[in-house]
Amino acid sequence: MVKKGYLRLNDDQHDGIKQDVYSSFDTIPDLEIWRQFKTGNESAFIHIYKTYFKSLYNFGLQFSKDTHLVEDSIQDLFIDIRRTRKKLSDTTSIKLYLYKAIRRKILRSIKSSRKRLWDGSIEEGNNFHFTFSYEHHLISQQLNEEKIERLNRALQTLPKRQREVIYYFFYEQMGYLEIKEIMDFANIKSVRNKAYIALKTLRKSCE
Amino acid sequence: MKKKKNIEDFLSDEEFVRWVKNPDPELDIFWLKWLQLYPEQRDVLMKSREIILSMKFKTHAVKATVEEQSLDHILSMNSIIKTPRKKDKTSTSFIFLKVAAIVIVLLSSTYLVNDYLSTPIKIPPQAKVSDIIKKNPNGRQSKIRLPDGSIVWLNAGSALSYPSVFTDTERVVSLDGQAFFEVVEDTVRPFRVNSLGLTTTALGTSFDVNAYSDQNKEVKISLVSGKISIENKSLKTENITYPGEQLIYSIKDQKSSIRSFDLKEVIAWKEQILYFKNASLSEVIQKLERWYGVEIQLKNRPSKNWNLTGEFKKQKLKRVLDRLSFIEDFNYKIKGKIIEFKF
Numbered sequence: 001m002v003k004k005g006y007l008r009l010n011d012d013q014h015d016g017i018k019q020d021v022y023s024s025f026d027t028i029p030d031l032e033i034w035r036q037f038k039t040g041n042e043s044a045f046i047h048i049y050k051t052y053f054k055s056l057y058n059f060g061l062q063f064s065k066d067t068h069l070v071e072d073s074i075q076d077l078f079i080d081i082r083r084t085r086k087k088l089s090d091t092t093s094i095k096l097y098l099y100k101a102i103r104r105k106i107l108r109s110i111k112s113s114r115k116r117l118w119d120g121s122i123e124e125g126n127n128f129h130f131t132f133s134y135e136h137h138l139i140s141q142q143l144n145e146e147k148i149e150r151l152n153r154a155l156q157t158l159p160k161r162q163r164e165v166i167y168y169f170f171y172e173q174m175g176y177l178e179i180k181e182i183m184d185f186a187n188i189k190s191v192r193n194k195a196y197i198a199l200k201t202l203r204k205s206c207e
Numbered sequence: 208m209k210k211k212k213n214i215e216d217f218l219s220d221e222e223f224v225r226w227v228k229n230p231d232p233e234l235d236i237f238w239l240k241w242l243q244l245y246p247e248q249r250d251v252l253m254k255s256r257e258i259i260l261s262m263k264f265k266t267h268a269v270k271a272t273v274e275e276q277s278l279d280h281i282l283s284m285n286s287i288i289k290t291p292r293k294k295d296k297t298s299t300s301f302i303f304l305k306v307a308a309i310v311i312v313l314l315s316s317t318y319l320v321n322d323y324l325s326t327p328i329k330i331p332p333q334a335k336v337s338d339i340i341k342k343n344p345n346g347r348q349s350k351i352r353l354p355d356g357s358i359v360w361l362n363a364g365s366a367l368s369y370p371s372v373f374t375d376t377e378r379v380v381s382l383d384g385q386a387f388f389e390v391v392e393d394t395v396r397p398f399r400v401n402s403l404g405l406t407t408t409a410l411g412t413s414f415d416v417n418a419y420s421d422q423n424k425e426v427k428i429s430l431v432s433g434k435i436s437i438e439n440k441s442l443k444t445e446n447i448t449y450p451g452e453q454l455i456y457s458i459k460d461q462k463s464s465i466r467s468f469d470l471k472e473v474i475a476w477k478e479q480i481l482y483f484k485n486a487s488l489s490e491v492i493q494k495l496e497r498w499y500g501v502e503i504q505l506k507n508r509p510s511k512n513w514n515l516t517g518e519f520k521k522q523k524l525k526r527v528l529d530r531l532s533f534i535e536d537f538n539y540k541i542k543g544k545i546i547e548f549k550f
Contacts, residue, residue: 046278057269057274058268058269061267071277075277082284129265130263130265131263132262132263133263142253170264199214
């Protein structure tokens, strides 16, 4: 009882009128939401969690098939940012911040479990799996089924990092600058090159 | 507007991708003008567009319960962790005084509000408590933070279940397998571990429980710091008050004994050290299978009994097998997840 009363009081101080603040987050710029979260606004935190949990989950599973590992990493990430919120740096893109952080976390735990496990025994992740599918509704029909098939075969040959760039660019619709940030590329040019090489491989397959 | 030669020139263009995926009137104007300028590029443009539209990414949906439970867990990780673990008596009672003071203030202000407003205040329903189960397959260990801030290292092939929120009176978890507990001190709520019919109770301490149900032989509870008491099904209680002591409970005869233990042997696993002390062949096999998530098959029996002592820190299975086979003189073959020993 003692604890509950204490916590509630704390929440009230931060939240103000919970319902109102929560519903109005959609129109507030990321930087503002992030700053509110940093100063202890719990509804800002809930908003961030609710907005990004599903996409972080989907994103995490591109690296590893292990749903436990992905769930734990996301949980840890949110616990971390909540605990150290006062010290976090500002960001104008919460998505980018969380993606970069979760990517680092997951890759690190995959690496550490690889170290312990014997090479090859660990299940490979989904590795940004995607396919080309034949779409009948497309108007001009430049691609026939055979070309689609060849595109898919070429896809299998793309290195993981190239597929990752393709994933951000086409699925997440991120720009080169954002991809550079997430994947720690030295500059935008090298991201663009990576994408270009991958796309060239694909183009050649369906000529 | 620059001319484009190949499909990849289109596909790598941020604005082109944006137009294909999320067209808006301005982008429509732009690309129609572009086509007027380079009409011969129409086919390449259309083909690029179709490639983008035919990309299908594999997506993964998450259960709503996972999202909710995870949030409950995150929100329950409260100030408890922030308070330093080593605290002296005076500061603890000071915190208690502060809490008491705030509660009094809260109660009296609620009273006032109730007095002024005749409309009843809505009390939110009690948050639903759900059980969280963390399960490690063979070959995987994990570190878990419980809702009260206590930390559990869960060994491979083990499962731990605990409520998303502990009650106000006790903190109860259940274990099948091996785990090391570092319990946050809470004099009001004892911490209890149920494992194979034994209940280990601690206030604030660290200890290791080794209770694999598939082994079904004995439970070992080792005290590293603090004090614990252990109760069996017939409610007989044993106290372990000296760190370094271990209770061994035999499931078959339901009897327990206390002896001292080798700290390294008990907690090496938590530092990712695979540790053997006077281990027999069957002990070694069991540990290896659990540690690396493999199955070991014996082609024949060894000529002499094993009595292996040694440690492997963060080593790959192959390295460990090379060393073992050299020491104990046998050959091994790796066939996927199955390993054959031949003496």
